[in-house]
Amino acid sequence: GRRVVRRMNPRYITIHSTQNYSAGAERHSLALKRGALRSPIRRGGNRIGYLIWHFTVDQGIAIQHIPTSEQGEHADFGGPGNLYSIGIEMCEERGSNVQATIERTAKLTAVLMKKHGIPLNNVVPHYRWPRRGKNPPNKNCPHFLLDNGRPGRKWSAFQNKVNFYYRKLE
DSSP, rough: OOOOOOOOOOOEEEEEEEEOOOOOOOHHHHHHHHTTTBBBBOOTBSSSSSSSSEEEOOOOOOOSSSOOOHHHHOOSSHHHHHHHEEEEEEEEOSOHHHHHHHHHHHHHHHHHHHHOOOOOOGEEEHHHHHHHHSSSSSOOOTGGGGGBBOHHHHHHHHHHHHHHHHHHHH
């Protein structure tokens, strides 16, 4: 589904939640492949007309959609979230085990940190990247890892999980 390839040297990993309760990683993968996830091209907004990110994770699988050396359209339009960030979407399919999805995401994040030399402080929620022209500019995403719409205790617990898996790789 991607129509434009832009090179990237990743410096961040951005964690998202799909807020789609009717699809797991495979269905999201098909939607991306078919170009079904459209977003209007507009100045200061989406640059290619499609949403695209690097990985989708659910309780049983992690699927890669584009190389980590390419920019996605998943965070903040033309800002550093898209220009320098690997995007990981966590699925929330109804009936799925969200804790298993979080665990799998933490493991994947640790591997990507190791592979690309990305420090833990650069593992950020989508919330980190303000979106020009949107209200509010900072999205409550991933909503189940934020406290009252902001990084707090839950986000710190996720980062601790990532760090645990990262240390196992050393």
